[in-house]
Amino acid sequence: MNHRTAGMAKLAVYLVAMTTLCLGQSFAQDKTREDLAILSLLKEHRGFLRWQSNWIALLPGFDLLKFQLASQERLQLAVLDSFQRFDMTKIDHPGHVAISPNGSRVVAYGYAEYCEDDYCSIRLYDLQLHKVLELSAVQPPFRSMNGVAWLNDEIVVVVGVSPRPKDPTASDAVAPCVSIFDLRERTIHLFTGASVPAKQYLSRADRSVTVEPDLMLEPDR
Helix, strand or coil: CCHHHHHHHHHHHHHHHHHHHHCCCCCCCCCCHHHHHHHHHHHHCHHHHHHHHHHHHHCCCCCHHHCEEEEEEECCCEEEEECCCCCHHHCCCCCCEEECCCCCEEEECHHHHHCCCCCEEEEEEECCCCEEEEEEEEECCECCCCEEEECCCCEEEEEEEECCCCCCCCCCEEEEEEEEEECCCCEEEEEECCCEEHHHHHHHCCCCCCCCHHHHHCCCC
């Protein structure tokens, strides 16, 4: 068994265990068992430690398990382009991609991270459909993503910052967020934590990509 297969097997066992554990626990009604299992996994996984550390410096009470459901929407995958043959070298910033475990899909987030336009897409390359789809989009001044990772062949997680925190009174604030994209069910669950003033976030936060997507596919060392 190679490292990639071993990592996915370990991840699958963890998710099943967490989901089973949640059956006997009470938690906020705005979280599903699967959502809570995913947030628990991200909290403990080494690939997300740097992102959490950055937010703990801004929010001492930061805790992924305290995140609240801010929105639940249908996932609309707009078609941006099509291709006959997939060529990784033609992707903007080919080093900033996350590949699904079975290799059939690629999320390219480098364009969204570095573009200077008013509207920047996180792109999903579907190698079976031969299409380039828009998974999500970001707009300045806040890059709404700090990293992307696949949990399995159908679920993508994007972590970052939301300029629209759940608190409606915090008009000039931002909040850490986790977006869970379920490609099979075509849903997006957006979870947000407590908010901080936007100026404080922009002056202190490390807003670069802080998640190593391949770490989700490797066994913990």
